[in-house]
Each structure stands twice: as structure tokens, then as C-alpha cells.
Amino acid sequence: MRPAVLVPLALLLAATPAQAHVVLEQKSAIAGSYYKATFMVGHGCGGSPTTGIEIDMPEAMAVVKPMPKPGWTLATQSAPVPAGMSLHGRTVAEVVTRVSWRGGLLEDAHYDEFVVLLRLPERDGRLYFRITQHCGNGRNDWIEVPEAGSARRLEMPAAVLELQPAAPAHHHH
Numbered sequence: 647m648r649p650a651v652l653v654p655l656a657l658l659l660a661a662t663p664a665q666a667h668v669v670l671e672q673k674s675a676i677a678g679s680y681y682k683a684t685f686m687v688g689h690g691c692g693g694s695p696t697t698g699i700e701i702d703m704p705e706a707m708a709v710v711k712p713m714p715k716p717g718w719t720l721a722t723q724s725a726p727v728p729a730g731m732s733l734h735g736r737t738v739a740e741v742v743t744r745v746s747w748r749g750g751l752l753e754d755a756h757y758d759e760f761v762v763l764l765r766l767p768e769r770d771g772r773l774y775f776r777i778t779q780h781c782g783n784g785r786n787d788w789i790e791v792p793e794a795g796s797a798r799r800l801e802m803p804a805a806v807l808e809l810q811p812a813a814p815a816h817h818h819h
């Protein structure tokens with residue numbers, strides 16, 4: 647056996663058994679990087695098929711590009727960025743704040759993925775994506791975020807992404 651070592655939190659998160667719910671496939675990523683956010687939809691609403699997924703962006707990101715899905719109507723909402731953001735030396739004045747795929751049909755017995763390409767914020771910490779899952783009968787609101795210091799198990803957790811600081815520049819002497 648290997649000696650006990652300190653395991654970064656992100657590895658612990660990544661090692662958590664895949665839950666049902668709506669979760670991200672990759673639960674950790676480098677701050678400031680481009681990141682393919684793959685949201686995994688494991689079941690419907692109490693047996694009812696999924697007919698829509700809406701995802702709220704946790705904060706302004708310069709790139710939010712959803713992947714179209716055959717059979718689903720893709721839509722986005724945008725909002726101005728008051729302070730402006732910069733991307734490749736250009737100012738981004740407006741960003742996508744919400745993405746939705748509607749009008750499809752994903753049976754409860756089946757599995758599917760919904761993908762958005764993101765340019766992640768330049769900070770470490772966590773991002774919580776609040777998700778509404780619409781079903782033929784009812785809906786699930788995946789919007790719960792843990793309270794600081796609480797280990798309470800959440801019934802309807804938002805999808806979480808752990809941002810890792812970019813590696814500092816390495817100096818050879």
C-alpha cells in the first residue's frame with residue numbers, strides 16, 4: 647500500500663461515484679481555460695421523460711457556446727456585462743447567461759448529454775450551475791448549493807465544477 651498523501655479536493659470530488667441527477671462529467675478544470683461542459687442527464691422526473699433542459703451560467707463568461715442536438719430546439723438568453731470583458735484583445739459587452747434545449751424527448755430509461763463550451767473565469771473556487779429539468783409530467787429544479795460549513799446532503803444539488811488555479815510559471819535556475 648502507498649503511504650497516505652494529501653489528496654486535492656478535486657480528486658475526491660472526481661472520485662465520487664456517478665450519481666443520478668444532472669451532473670457534470672468533468673468536475674474539475676483549470677481556471678481561465680476553455681472547458682467542454684458535458685451535463686449528464688441520468689433520469690427523468692419520477693419516471694416521466696425529460697422534454698427540456700435549461701442551464702443558468704453561474705457568472706459572466708466570455709465564451710458560452712452550446713452544442714445543438716438533433717430533435718431539440720436550442721435557445722440562449724444574453725445579458726450585458728457592465729464592466730465589459732476582454733477576449734483575444736476585444737471587448738465582450740454581452741454574454742450568454744442561460745442555455746436551453748426544449749421540445750425533445752428523453753425517456754426515463756435512457757441517458758443523454760447536453761454540452762456547452764465555456765471559457766472559464768480566471769479564479770479558483772467552485773462554480774454552481776443551476777439547472778431546470780422539464781419533463782412530460784413535472785419538473786426537477788437542480789438548484790441547491792451547499793451552505794458554508796454544512797455537510798448536509800442535498801436533495802436537488804446544482805451541478806458543481808471545481809476551478810483549479812492555473813499552474814504558476816516554472817523557473818529553472
Ligand SMILES: [Cu+2]
Nearest residue numbers: 665666667668
Ligand atoms: Cu438523481
